Amino acid sequence: MKSFSSQVKDEVLASVPSSQCCRRSLLMGLMINAECGIGDAVYLRITGKELAPLVQKLLFEQFGREVVPDITNCYGRSVAEFGFVSSTLAAALTELSDAQKTEQTLPFLKCKACGSAFCAGLLLSAARISDPSKESRLEFRISDPQRAMRTAAFFTSRGNTPSISGRTELTSLLYRKTEDVEDILAIAGASASAMASMQQKLVRELRGEVNRKSNCEVKNIRRTASAANAQLDAIKKLQDSGKLDLLSDELKETAALRLKEPEMPLSELAAIHEPPISKSGLNHRMEKLLRAAEKL
Numbered sequence: 529m530k531s532f533s534s535q536v537k538d539e540v541l542a543s544v545p546s547s548q549c550c551r552r553s554l555l556m557g558l559m560i561n562a563e564c565g566i567g568d569a570v571y572l573r574i575t576g577k578e579l580a581p582l583v584q585k586l587l588f589e590q591f592g593r594e595v596v597p598d599i600t601n602c603y604g605r606s607v608a609e610f611g612f613v614s615s616t617l618a619a620a621l622t623e624l625s626d627a628q629k630t631e632q633t634l635p636f637l638k639c640k641a642c643g644s645a646f647c648a649g650l651l652l653s654a655a656r657i658s659d660p661s662k663e664s665r666l667e668f669r670i671s672d673p674q675r676a677m678r679t680a681a682f683f684t685s686r687g688n689t690p691s692i693s694g695r696t697e698l699t700s701l702l703y704r705k706t707e708d709v710e711d712i713l714a715i716a717g718a719s720a721s722a723m724a725s726m727q728q729k730l731v732r733e734l735r736g737e738v739n740r741k742s743n744c745e746v747k748n749i750r751r752t753a754s755a756a757n758a759q760l761d762a763i764k765k766l767q768d769s770g771k772l773d774l775l776s777d778e779l780k781e782t783a784a785l786r787l788k789e790p791e792m793p794l795s796e797l798a799a800i801h802e803p804p805i806s807k808s809g810l811n812h813r814m815e816k817l818l819r820a821a822e823k824l
Contacts, residue, residue, distance in 0.1 A: 533657040536713060536721045540648045541578065543717040548589075549638035550645040555586040556636050557649015559621065560679065561671045568618040569611065574653055577606035582652075591617050625674045634682060643686070648716040650679065657709075660728035664706040666713075669698045676701060688712060752793060759786055759814055762821035769824055775817075782813045 530538070545551055558579070562572040574583065580597045587593045587610070597608040623635065637643055650668055651657075658665035668690070670676035676699035680690050683701070688708045690701035703709050706725060713722035763783045766772040772783060785797060792800075798810040805813075 532659045532721070532724075533655070535724075536655075536657055536718045537576070537578075537652055539718040539721055540651055540716055541582065543648075544582065545641060545645050545648075547639070547641070549636075550641050551586055552590050553634075553636050553638075553642040553645040554649045555583070555590055556620065556624070556634075557646040557651075558583055558586070558653045559617070560650060560654050560675060561669075562621055563671075564618045564621050568613050568615040570614055570617055570621065572610040574608050574610075575602075575605055576652070577608065579652055580608035583608070583610065587612070587614075587617075593617075624678060625672050627674045627677075629678065632678075633685075634678065643682070644715050644717060646682070647712060651712075651716045651718070660706070660709075660725040664704060664709050664725065666703040666709045668701040670701065671698045673699045683712070686711075686715070753791070756786075756790060759817065760790055762818045763787060765821045765824055766817065771820065771824065775820065779813055779816055779820075782810065783817060786814075 545554060558574065559570075559572055561574075562570055564570060572583070574580070577599060580599065584595060584597065587595055591614045593612045593614050595610050595612045597610045600607050600609065620636065623629070634646065637646065654668045654670055656665075656667045656669065668676075668679065670679060673694065676692070680692055680701050683690055688703065688711050690703055690708075693700045693702065703712065710722040710725050713719070713725065763772065763786055766775070766783070772780065775783075781801060785800060789797060789800070794810050794814075795807050798805050798807050801810070
């Protein structure tokens with residue numbers, strides 16, 4: 529069975545945009561962790577054999593580069609490595625790393641749909657998505673800190689501000705709110721996955737509510753059992769000392785009923801008195817029995 533992350537990628541790959549500006553934005557998202565070398569060299573290492581044909585096609589369409597990737601196996605996962613020279617793409621990647629432009633709009637976003645295409649590329653290349661049945665968590669791992677800041681500004685402008693943490697070799701943009709995860713999946717074109725995430729959130733909340741009620745009931749049962757045991761101990765203590773016979777008829781009736789029904793809740797125990805009494809009245813009698821036993 530495919531993981532939720534794989535299902536998201538499949539859904540995104542099934543809705544690749546057709547307009548040229550959006551396809552370039554998609555490629556820039558896919559290239560977010562590409563490196564620039566000497567002489568306008570560009571290197572990209574991307575996980576997922578299914579992404580290689582898309583990257584190949586977009587590189588040829590957008591930058592005229594016909595590149596055959598080197599496909600290797602890394603710990604059971606297919607990795608595609610691209611290496612080529614492109615002054616235009618190298619310049620675009622360098623501009624994306626400009627520390628002075630973190631608050632500016634990304635230059636390759638030409639229409640309203642370009643943002644969705646860029647987000648789709650990020651999901652395919654740099655995202656880690658948790659199974660929503662366990663937790664809501666979406667993380668973008670970006671090696672260049674300035675690109676990470678510009679990407680964070682892009683999401684913040686859309687109302688989805690990430691938590692940002694820097695690590696040794698990458699910057700993490702993290703989302704833990706289900707609403708943010710759903711928004712980003714929907715923006716990228718993974719609407720079915722966004723709906724699945726929402727449904728799993730409801731399931732988690734329902735399960736949590738059931739657990740809380742169950743725990744509350746268990747605590748109430750333990751509390752009732754503890755109180756009943758204390759009452760029984762007090763009555764037996766009075767009985768063994770001969771003091772129970774010296775108490776009023778009302779208290780003797782209550783003591784006899786509690787001995788007969790040691791596990792019965794107070795509300796039910798109050799109802800079987802002759803005549804029936806209120807729960808507060810029964811509590812008052814029990815307190816008298818406990819105080820009488822304490823004096824012993």
